[in-house]
Amino acid sequence: MTGAAERLKISQPSVTQGLNRLSRFTGAPLFRREGRGIAPTRSALQLYEEIGTLPKLADAAVNRLTSFDPTTAQTTFRIALTDLGQAVFLPALVSGLAAAAPHCSLDVANLNTETAGQDLASGQLDLAVSSNLLAESLFTSVIRWDRYVCVSRPNRFTGEKPTFEELTVLPRIVVRGTTGHALMQSLLPPPVPGSVYLSGFSAIPGILSASDLVAFVPEVVTPDWISRWGLEVRALPSDEFAAPVRAHAALDRSSSATSWFVDWAIKRMQAS
Numbered sequence: 001m002t003g004a005a006e007r008l009k010i011s012q013p014s015v016t017q018g019l020n021r022l023s024r025f026t027g028a029p030l031f032r033r034e035g036r037g038i039a040p041t042r043s044a045l046q047l048y049e050e051i052g053t054l055p056k057l058a059d060a061a062v063n064r065l066t067s068f069d070p071t072t073a074q075t076t077f078r079i080a081l082t083d084l085g086q087a088v089f090l091p092a093l094v095s096g097l098a099a100a101a102p103h104c105s106l107d108v109a110n111l112n113t114e115t116a117g118q119d120l121a122s123g124q125l126d127l128a129v130s131s132n133l134l135a136e137s138l139f140t141s142v143i144r145w146d147r148y149v150c151v152s153r154p155n156r157f158t159g160e161k162p163t164f165e166e167l168t169v170l171p172r173i174v175v176r177g178t179t180g181h182a183l184m185q186s187l188l189p190p191p192v193p194g195s196v197y198l199s200g201f202s203a204i205p206g207i208l209s210a211s212d213l214v215a216f217v218p219e220v221v222t223p224d225w226i227s228r229w230g231l232e233v234r235a236l237p238s239d240e241f242a243a244p245v246r247a248h249a250a251l252d253r254s255s256s257a258t259s260w261f262v263d264w265a266i267k268r269m270q271a272s
Contacts, residue, residue, distance in 0.1 A: 001038075068256035070101035070264075077104060077261045080111040080119070080128040083200035085245070088220055089129065092272035093265060100264060120250045126258045127265055131183060131243045139249045139262075143269045146218035148184050148241040150234040151225065153209050157232075164237050171195045173204055173215040183243045184216055205229040216241075 005012040023030050028043035040048070077097075081089060086108060097106055111128060117136030119125040133140065150167050171194030175181040185191075196213060198204065204215050205225040216236075225231045247269065249262040 068260045070104065070260060072103065073101060073257060074103045075105075075257050076107050077127075077257075077265075078107045078109065078125050079265065080109045080116050080125055082111045082130070083202055084218065084221065085111070085129045087201070088218075089269050089272060092268055096264075096268045116248065120248060123250070123258075126249065126261050128248045129245060129269070130248065131245055133246070134248050137251060139251050141247045141266050143245045143247050143266065144220075145242050145244055146220060147239070148216050148236055148243070149219045149222060150214055150216055150236065151204075151208060151222060151231050152214045152234075153211070154230045154232055156212060156214070161234070167214055167234070170214050171212070173198060173207060173213050175199070175201060175204075181217075184241060187241060188216065205231060218243075 001012050001015050005015045019030060026043065026047065029041050030044040030047070031038040032041055033039075079093075090108065094106060097104060109125070111130055113130055113132065113134060116125065116128040116130070117134035117138060120128055120134070120138055121136050128134065129143065131146075150164075168188050169192060171192055174185060174191050174195055174197050176197055176199055191197075194213075196207065201217065201221065204217065205228065207213060208215060208231055209229045219233070222231070222233045226233065247262075247266045249258075253259045253262065
């Protein structure tokens, strides 16, 4: 008892009282006298086999909250992105995470700007990426600025190149619910009859290649669309047609794992 008390850094009577309470709770004697000392009973040995590792597991869990080793950790990080954000950032994030934290997983959710702030504050999300500022009080960092361009099918325009004003009054593709795209659309005249409204960007190149519609999209997606679909890209006349892409995280991060992932992911996306 004395040795156990010294190891636990509590008094010997406290150890005795704790064992007596546990014995009364289980209804079985836990120790028997053996010579000048005591020895565990079969009941105590069985109990130890089942719960003896719990203190070590609890210590390990607490340590993971205060110190994080990405090379050995096994956890899941949760990030919310638009479909465009997934196309632009996930290749770099997935490949980078496999190298930096090979035993960790990534859970990707579609960005919901109405709930993302609350999900970050509650710890349900580690990181969210959007162009606008989310409602909650959050840590925010600008990842990049997306310049917008006009995209159309090959040979959509013959003769003189259309002016910007002429492009804005053509039927176009409008992406609903995407914050950066909504900012872009607010700078243009209202869509004219014949326009098409989508919930994401993935269908845009196929629609453009088969129609006379135009679309105003971030320049970052166009190299792939040009190589795969042969689409034509036209620059817009000023830097006004650009939107910031921001990373959002909770001010009070719940663990060292979250802190590591937020800092790492922002740097990774800024470099991509």
